Amino acid sequence: MTVERIGDRRQDGMSETGMSDTGMSRDAPSGRAAPIDASPTRMSSPRKLHVKSYGCQMNVYDSHRMADLLATEGFVETGSPEEADLIILNTCHIREKAAEKVYSELGRMRKLCQAAARDGRRVTVAVAGCVAQAEGEEIIRRAPVVDLVVGPQSYHRLPALLARATRDGRAVDTEFPAEDKFDFLAPPSREAIRGRGVASFITVQEGCDKFCTFCVVPYTRGAEVSRPVDRILGEVERLAASGVREVTLIGQNVNAYHGQGPDGTMWTLGRLLRRSAEIPGIARLRYTTSHPRDIDASLVAAHRDVAALMPLLHLPVQSGSDRILAAMNRRHTAADYLAAVGRMRAARPDLALSSDFIVGFPGETEEDFRETLRIVDEVGFCSAFSFKYSPRPGTPAAIRADQVPEIVKTERLRRLQAAIEHHQKAFNAGCLGATFDVLLEKPGRHPGQLVGRSPYLQPVQVMAPPSLIGEVVAVTVTRVGPNSLHGTRAASADHARSAEPVSTAAGA
Ligand code: SAM
Ligand code: SF4
Numbered sequence: 009m010t011v012e013r014i015g016d017r018r019q020d021g022m023s024e025t026g027m028s029d030t031g032m033s034r035d036a037p038s039g040r041a042a043p044i045d046a047s048p049t050r051m052s053s054p055r056k057l058h059v060k061s062y063g064c065q066m067n068v069y070d071s072h073r074m075a076d077l078l079a080t081e082g083f084v085e086t087g088s089p090e091e092a093d094l095i096i097l098n099t100c101h102i103r104e105k106a107a108e109k110v111y112s113e114l115g116r117m118r119k120l121c122q123a124a125a126r127d128g129r130r131v132t133v134a135v136a137g138c139v140a141q142a143e144g145e146e147i148i149r150r151a152p153v154v155d156l157v158v159g160p161q162s163y164h165r166l167p168a169l170l171a172r173a174t175r176d177g178r179a180v181d182t183e184f185p186a187e188d189k190f191d192f193l194a195p196p197s198r199e200a201i202r203g204r205g206v207a208s209f210i211t212v213q214e215g216c217d218k219f220c221t222f223c224v225v226p227y228t229r230g231a232e233v234s235r236p237v238d239r240i241l242g243e244v245e246r247l248a249a250s251g252v253r254e255v256t257l258i259g260q261n262v263n264a265y266h267g268q269g270p271d272g273t274m275w276t277l278g279r280l281l282r283r284s285a286e287i288p289g290i291a292r293l294r295y296t297t298s299h300p301r302d303i304d305a306s307l308v309a310a311h312r313d314v315a316a317l318m319p320l321l322h323l324p325v326q327s328g329s330d331r332i333l334a335a336m337n338r339r340h341t342a343a344d345y346l347a348a349v350g351r352m353r354a355a356r357p358d359l360a361l362s363s364d365f366i367v368g369f370p371g372e373t374e375e376d377f378r379e380t381l382r383i384v385d386e387v388g389f390c391s392a393f394s395f396k397y398s399p400r401p402g403t404p405a406a407i408r409a410d411q412v413p414e415i416v417k418t419e420r421l422r423r424l425q426a427a428i429e430h431h432q433k434a435f436n437a438g439c440l441g442a443t444f445d446v447l448l449e450k451p452g453r454h455p456g457q458l459v460g461r462s463p464y465l466q467p468v469q470v471m472a473p474p475s476l477i478g479e480v481v482a483v484t485v486t487r488v489g490p491n492s493l494h495g496t497r498a499a500s501a502d503h504a505r506s507a508e509p510v511s512t513a514a515g516a
Pocket of ligand 2: 216217226
């Protein structure tokens with residue numbers, strides 16, 4: 009699977025199928041589907057699947073689940089689109105640039121399908137995810153190379169949709185089905201889990217009821233739904249049994265989680281994290297993305313009590329101006345945000361914060377923008393994503409008359425990113441000499457080197473044997489590079505929790 013995060017500029021500086029059974033072939037000049045014979049011989053050979061994932065971690069998770077489901081249909085994954093029989097683009101609709109990227113990729117797919125057709129191969133192209141949900145049939149009209157369109161709540165129906173595309177030439181499913189897709193999805197094999205590394209995502213909550221005026225998520229992902237506790241814990245156990253050491257619980261509004269527990273009561277995210285930490289093999293827990301309004305006492309207490317819960321909180325604020333926050337329908341003020349941060353920091357003094365920002369929301373004045381710069385200085389984020397406001401069809405903010413000119417958005421984004429970078433650099437510089445627990449994930453760039461992640465998600469390069477992949481080791485930071493920390497293994501990991509990087513906040 010390949011992953012592309014679109015339009016985001018993460019300010020952390022440390023970062024980071026001739027599918028024979030469709031019975032169709034492609035008419036080479038147009039890339040359009042035309043019937044072919046699905047011979048049993050071709051069907052018995054393993055078919056290859058390439059999934060390209062755009063956007064957020066939820067899409068990465070969904071892409072894995074699609075691959076797991078299609079594995080039961082005989083598909084094996086390939087990293088190369090050129091050799092695939094089925095190509096799935098799992099798309100993101102959050103900003104205009106994200107959706108446009110999909111259409112330019114479909115242009116490339118058309119050429120790839122034509123080349124395959126010249127070799128007598130048939131490639132099926134599917135568009136999944138939020139662009140599929142938002143645009144439906146229109147995708148096939150605009151890009152006839154596409155055989156199948158499936159929304160994020162219907163991808164458990166992929167095998168049936170592939171059969172329908174075979175029969176009818178194309179298939180579109182953008183429903184919000186009554187059934188829960190998670191009940192129909194195949195679990196990953198041990199090999200698939202191992203191939204995906206020692207850190208994994210699990211979707212625990214989907215959809216959103218908050219309706220921020222700039223955001224398409226409530227329309228593309230639907231209403232907020234939490235998965236039951238026992239399903240999530242079962243998934244964490246399965247991952248841990250196959251060597252996963254770090255799990256990130258994900259959701260559009262993950263801290264609004266309210267899933268049914270085995271005892272029949274509704275569990276909060278705090279309680280779910282507490283219980284997940286008890287699963288043997290799980291060394292680290294994270295969660296994302298949180299909303300400032302949904303930070304409750306159980307989550308604060310989990311940060312205080314659960315050592316496996318990493319001291320990094322991604323808490324989008326979007327703007328520092330109360331006027332703009334109200335217009336965005338965020339339903340909190342800048343002071344509420346700072347109070348939530350204060351409660352979390354009191355519970356976990358070594359907590360670092362990251363965030364999301366939007367500049368140039370309709371009506372944003374220079375004074376509003378300065379309030380955003382003020383909150384950056386006040387919190388001292390260790391990293392952040394920052395975006396120019398992108399009008400999304402069907403959202404209330406998109407039809408406002410007071411849109412901010414592009415040139416102003418560009419200039420504000422530059423100033424905001426400079427401010428974020430300043431704090432991020434200070435945060436990273438403060439790590440020099442500190443000793444952290446590092447989860448070693450994979451070989452590094454140089455021989456004998458491994459790369460892992462600090463508690464703050466910074467990549468850390470360290471000399472260590474491959475046998476230590478999947479282990480948490482203590483590393484003392486000896487050098488701070490532009491994209492990663494470098495360190496040497498320390499005697500023990502005991503002091504890792506006491507390593508408190510400098511706060512970069514104003515007045516700290
Ligand atoms: N649920 C999370 C929250 O409440 O902050 C955010 C989820 S959204 C998928 C990720 C980020 O994309 C948002 O925090 C916001 O900064 C950005 N975003 C969403 N809609 C946008 C738009 N129309 N233009 C620019 N950025 C946008
Ligand atoms: Fe979008 Fe997050 Fe607002 Fe929901 S809370 S509408 S996902 S930005």
